[in-house]
Amino acid sequence: MRGPAVGGRAGLRLLLGLLAASVAAVTFAVVRANADGTAPDGTLTSPADRTSAMHRLARVTAKALSYRAGTFEADIDASGAMMTGRMRAEYLAALQPVKADVVHNGITLKATVVETSLITQTDRTIRGLLFVDRVTTSTGSAKERVDNSRVVVTMLKQGDRWLISKMDAF
Amino acid sequence: MNSTRSLLVKWVLGLLSLVLLTYALAVTALGAGAVPGRSGAEQRAVAYSQLNRDVSRAMTDFLSMDYTRFDEVVRRVRQQATGPFAKEYAANVGDLEATATRSRARATGRVRSIGIGEVDGAAATVYVAADSVVANTSTVGVKKTAGCPYSGKVCRQYRFKLSMHRLGGQWKIAGLELVS
Numbered sequence: 001m002r003g004p005a006v007g008g009r010a011g012l013r014l015l016l017g018l019l020a021a022s023v024a025a026v027t028f029a030v031v032r033a034n035a036d037g038t039a040p041d042g043t044l045t046s047p048a049d050r051t052s053a054m055h056r057l058a059r060v061t062a063k064a065l066s067y068r069a070g071t072f073e074a075d076i077d078a079s080g081a082m083m084t085g086r087m088r089a090e091y092l093a094a095l096q097p098v099k100a101d102v103v104h105n106g107i108t109l110k111a112t113v114v115e116t117s118l119i120t121q122t123d124r125t126i127r128g129l130l131f132v133d134r135v136t137t138s139t140g141s142a143k144e145r146v147d148n149s150r151v152v153v154t155m156l157k158q159g160d161r162w163l164i165s166k167m168d169a170f
Numbered sequence: 171m172n173s174t175r176s177l178l179v180k181w182v183l184g185l186l187s188l189v190l191l192t193y194a195l196a197v198t199a200l201g202a203g204a205v206p207g208r209s210g211a212e213q214r215a216v217a218y219s220q221l222n223r224d225v226s227r228a229m230t231d232f233l234s235m236d237y238t239r240f241d242e243v244v245r246r247v248r249q250q251a252t253g254p255f256a257k258e259y260a261a262n263v264g265d266l267e268a269t270a271t272r273s274r275a276r277a278t279g280r281v282r283s284i285g286i287g288e289v290d291g292a293a294a295t296v297y298v299a300a301d302s303v304v305a306n307t308s309t310v311g312v313k314k315t316a317g318c319p320y321s322g323k324v325c326r327q328y329r330f331k332l333s334m335h336r337l338g339g340q341w342k343i344a345g346l347e348l349v350s
Contacts (some may be wrong), residue, residue, distance in 0.1 A: 007224035008176055017185040029197035030205050038201060039215035046211075047288075054287075072344050115331060115349055117285025117297040129285030129297055131329045148350065150299035150329055152283055170282060170299070170327075 042122040053121050057128040058113040060164055061153050064091070065111035065134060069103050084156060084165045091167075107141030119152065126155045126162070134168070175285070217294075218286055221334060224250070224341035225296050226281045229330065233279025233302040237270040252335055255345035273306035292336040297349075300328045 005126040034154040037046030044050070076095050080088040101107070115131040129152055152164040163165050171338030197204045228250035235243055244263055251259055269275070279302045287295035305323045318325035 008293065009181060010175070012183075015180055015187065018187040019183050019190070022187040022194065025194035026190050026197070028192040032198075033185050037211050039209070039211040041202065041215060042241060043211070043215040043218070045214035045218075045345045111277075115329075116221070117287045117295075119283065119285050131297065131299075150283065150327070152299075 001046075033053070038123070044121045044123060050118055050121065053118060053126045053129065054116040056162055057126060057130060057153055057155065058116045060162075061130050061132060061151060061167070062111050062113050064130060064164060064167065065151075065169075066109055067095075067102065068108045068141075069106045072099055072102050082164055084139050084158065084163045087163070087165050087167070108137050110137075124157045128153055208256060214289065217289065217336075219337075220287060220339075221294055221296060221341050222290075223282050225284050225334065225343075226334065228341075228343050229281050229298050229300055229332075230279045231329075232346075233277060233300055235270055235275050235277040235304075237273075237275050239268055240267050250340075251344075252337055252342040253333075255333075255343045255346050273308065275304065275306040277302050277304040293344075294334045294336075294341070296332045296334050298330040298332060300327075300330060301330070302326045333346050 024066055037049055039045055044053075064079040064082060067079075076092065080092055083091055111130050111132050111134045113130050117129050119127040119129055121127070129150065132149050132151050134147045134149065138145070149169045151163060151167060151169045155162045156165045157163075193204075228247075231243070231246045231250060244266075246255065247259060280299060280302060281300045283299040285297045286295060289295075303318075303320055303323050303325055305320075309324050310322055312322055312324055314321045329349040331347050331349050332343055334341045335344040336342075
């Protein structure tokens with residue numbers, strides 16, 4: 001009779017230990033889930049993620065919308081390298097026809113991002129609204145032309161790289 | 171009797187542990203979505219969504235005008251204003267009414283895009299790309315163009331920076347500036 005009684009108490013202790021471990025596991029999982037900056041719909045909400053995304057958008061947009069006559073080919077190649085294949089094809093198709101004019105007139109286009117904000121952000125996609133000032137100068141004119149635009153830029157994560165997949169200025 | 175009770179207790183403890191472990195695994199796999207109530211991230215995502223909705227409505231109203239229904243236009247904007255912007259708007263209503271009535275102004279506002287900058291609890295900075303189509307006594311002879319396909323009207327494009335404050339579940343404009 002003594003054997004089974006000891007075994008019963010040992011089994012009870014084991015089950016109580018298992019219950020305590022289960023409670024600890026649930027607590028840990030819930031605390032970790034709540035601390036995560038990802039909402040159930042995939043939206044990233046942590047300030048660090050948002051700041052990082054806005055910096056990325058501003059950097060690539062300023063670069064993609066700028067060029068100089070003297071380095072035109074290198075500039076658009078570098079910008080194209082930051083884009084998805086389809087976007088790069090559209091970008092080059094839009095800029096190659098103006099190359100002769102840019103080089104001939106010594107045109108420089110400098111884009112400055114004055115404000116950056118986020119429309120959506122997940123771990124695979126970023127879309128932002130940027131206010132961009134573009135200043136165009138040329139060797140033949142002392143005047144500069146300033147264009148204040150609104151640009152919506154979409155970036156996709158491909159592998160470990162973020163690439164521009166769409167850019168709408170309006 | 172003791173043996174039966176002991177077995178029952180063990181069954182209950184075992185079952186409870188199994189349920190808790192299963193739940194812990196579900197939360198680990200599914201994240202905050204499996205936790206009852208809203209996580210911090212979910213609350214922020216909902217706030218972004220409400221912010222978008224409220225900013226869109228407030229800016230559409232702010233950019234719209236109908237001199238024949240001026241009081242209604244002003245009432246709508248004031249309902250969505252707070253703080254410094256509400257005071258500034260109220261102080262300018264008289265001039266706005268005189269100008270709108272004299273020029274028979276009508277305008278339709280359209281929000282093209284909204285981006286959210288910093289969000290800190292009940293305060294947020296929001297950027298808005300918006301357009302408006304304006305008709306008044308000075309636009310009567312204006313011909314339509316590719317950029318503005320409306321006869322007798324002019325098209326305007328804006329870049330706004332807004333300070334938004336959340337009051338009673340609604341985001342209101344507390345500050346508005348043009349980004350020129």
